[in-house]
Amino acid sequence: MQPRREVWEYGSLPLQALCPQLDGVQTLLAFHGKLFARSKAGRQGQRVVSVADVAQVMELTQNQVDVLVEVLAALSYANSAQAVSGAGASSGPAPQLGSEEIHLHELSLLLLCQLFQKEAQRADAVEYWPDPNSGGFAAATASVSQFGAGQELLSPTRRSQSGGRSLLRQQLQGHLRAQIMAMRGFGDYLRRNLRPALELVLEAYPPAPGATLQAREVDRLAFVLGPSQPARGGGEAEPLSNVLGLSHGGPGGMYAPLTLDAATSALRSLWAEECVDSPRLLAFSGGALSSASSPSPKFQRSMGMVAPAGQVDESAIAGVYRGTVVRGEGDLPHGDVRITDCHEAVIYILAPLQAAFISGCSDCTILVGAVGRVLRVERCDKVQVIAATNRLLVASCHECSFALGTPRPPCLVGDNRFLRLGPFNTRYERQAVHARDVGLRTDLPNRFDSPVVLVGKDRKGLVGSAPNSPRLGMGVGLAAASAGAGSAAAAAKASYSLLSPDEYLPFVVPFVGGSGPLAGGSAPQHASRWNHLAASAQRGPGPVYLFPLPPDYERALQRRLNLTHDMRSRFKQAGLTKDKERELNDAIQGYFKEWLVGSNLLRQIYDLSTLEKEEMAAAAASAAAVGLSPVPMAAPPGMSAAEARGAAMQ
Structure with missing residues (x-):
């Protein structure tokens, strides 16, 4: 087993802007329980929730829920044409673009992955370009910058410096190295949180004492996990329940229902230690980018x-x-x-x-x-x-x-x-x-x-977020200068x-x-x-x-x-x-x-x-x-x- 890297590469979002109230796994489980109570049964036992319920339970703005739904739809297995065809001809074609169902287990697993950002300690200096006029900027970023102590991130307002483009390339390469290290940490994070991940795919929540996982519940973990070796002949990957059945199953290698603790131990025993197998990516993390x-x-x-x-x-x-x-x-x-x-x-x-x-x-x-x-x-x-x-x-x-x-x-x-x-x-x-x-x-x-x-609804100003800061994007400087809804819209437009x-x-x-x-x-x-x-x-x-x-x-x-x-x-x-x-x-x-x-x-x-x-x-x-x-x-x-x-x- 190894993590599905697409979830981190394509689905990583700034958590403080997406859902600042999501501060840990226990909070996520509480959100999951509330959404589960509002969900309805979907195809093959999945629980389906509405966009309105997600926004209300998690206290998200319209933009926040729009981004979350778009990313989830892009990564979803349940809404794919393959999943629909596998459910039978009576299920009809794949959902129309923009009208995909929100499957609760995929939503919760995606949010579990987003929580890894707190452990990765990705400082705000990595997500926000600094205000070069801020007096305390260098001191604030010296201890957290991935590009060397005391070295400022290159800003468009500082490009006139000698060697600016070369310095920029070095900083971008440093960001790529950090991505590789984060991917390795992401695998370790998922391995340590397999138990809550298994709870999130259950068809009954909260789990009863001694509850067992059915094969289709285990297979839902394919949203975040997969075999480390590609499928033979380039076909689809083998279901996770089949993999567990071969190593921890009953007679004939068939999957036998496992308790949460047993399934957690079984998945950990199959974990691949090295999740980054590309020589080029190993060169990134080894410092050979520039040569x-x-x-x-x-x-x-x-x-x-x-x-x-x-x-x-x-x-x-x-x-x-x-x-x-x-x-x-x-x-x-x-x-x-x-x-x-x-x-x-x-x-x-x-x-x-x-x-x-x-x-x-x-x-x-x-x-x-x-x-x-x-x-x-x-x-x-x-x-x-x-x-x-x-x-x-x-x-x-x-x-x-x-x-x-x-x-x-x-x-x-x-x-x-x-x-x-x-x-x-x-x-x-x-x-x-x-x-x-x-x-x-x-x-x-x-x-x-x-x-x-x-745009973060309750985002507080960061280092260098003065009202005249050139920082745009999420507009934290503008949001700090004005508390009205119009300022957030102006920041987004800027x-x-x-x-x-x-x-x-x-x-x-x-x-x-x-x-x-x-x-x-x-x-x-x-x-x-x-x-x-x-x-x-x-x-x-x-x-x-x-x-x-x-x-x-x-x-x-x-x-x-x-x-x-x-x-x-x-x-x-x-x-x-x-x-x-x-x-x-x-x-x-x-x-x-x-x-x-x-x-x-x-x-x-x-x-x-x-x-x-x-x-x-x-x-x-x-x-x-x-x-x-x-x-x-x-x-x-x-x-x-x-x-x-x-x-x-x-």
Whole structure:
């Protein structure tokens, strides 16, 4: 047995803002008892509670309960399509997005996991960026900072210092190391609290003396526990009751009902001591982040990566620095990806996913094609995220921009500052197929512009929470300055702003997004043109994007396209001679190349060119084996195909 790491990675929330009155396991058991009394029977014996009852019993505000329900729905097993199909054909399809039932045992187990934060001793300095003008800040953070005694966390107001970006990367890497250590502590915490966890899955509460657990009650622990070894053949994991039956069961290895104490002892005897088995994650905790080894350049390109440092495998992208990574269908067979410790990189994830996790990155552009359950972005700085996802959770990010297609309101938790939210702005050939494969609800309106911000109802000011503090996100400084409900709303609004229509630009994906090397290879040339990305009704039935553009953004994009059309028309009507046309063309290309260098985008063009050459070489070798000659890719005069696509992308 080992903990289900997704519950901690994707479901971790700031407990003091979510439910400050939840101060221990005994309080949780008391809440569970009150909710159990209000619950009703669901499928296969689960107890189902209403959102209103959860809010009333736990004294939660609307935003608090909204965030809790969204996270629980993303992590839930009981509401999954597999659970519904396993319950029989009469149960019908999976619940509609946003109307999932709240299963009491999952809610209580999630809150039990949230209590681990108190033991992890995650200081407020880790969740909140400090006010640099606070006189007592350095002394207050010296003893608790994970980044060294007396060392201040880097704030956006202090970025002008020498070596600021390097210091920021070190701090983000320190956060990742703390995550790994917390994950290990999370496993120990669950092992010590197996008895209350078993009480939370019972179908009768409070448990009677000598009560035994049925097989389906034990199986509910799969929300937080699972076998340390993957299932054979890549199928679903074996039920926990079967695992216990093989080691502590009756005749034939069948599960025999166990008392609470016996089941607790049995689970502890099966516990895996080491819960972090990834070599890359072990490198994080061992302090090797800043000097990660890299595979050979040839191997990197075969894995769809060009970078001086970094590692890529079937479920993770880590440590990529100043490089480009491309992952397509078949490259992520587990349906999830973790992107960590990447800096100044461009990452294309063109595959159907159920979950994606982005943490500790800076100065990156990350495209995530389609996510069925949840995308979590935490502790990132100056990262551009382009994603189509059923649910998005953003935790303690700064100066990040999000181009979103999401049918559920994004959840903003922690200390988020200077976020920009805009509509989805890209497409690629296989995107609609990916969205359909993961159950992305593109038929619902895009809710990118109505995020839910987790604001603590009774949150007291922290170190540096002066009324003029730049701290935003949960808005504790503003809340301390004013006790009215309007101040909380203002604090929530201050953590983000909406992208204005005049700033909206399409993003071109230079790959097909299919299977094989480089996500199916280069996209057709017409897909690299802006007019291909225009959501104009004149281009035929149905929107070009997965989520139709709001009317004001579509009008702004059309105005921008019309400007380029008018400029071309003026050049044609100017009656320039051939020499003047050539001179004008050379001037435009010269200014464009100067802009490429000045904007630091030239490296991406070189990366695309390198990846393209590898692809062409592999195609030529394959064609030669059967006696064919591949057709070379055309490019405009004086510019490679990769440069042409780069020009269109910008």
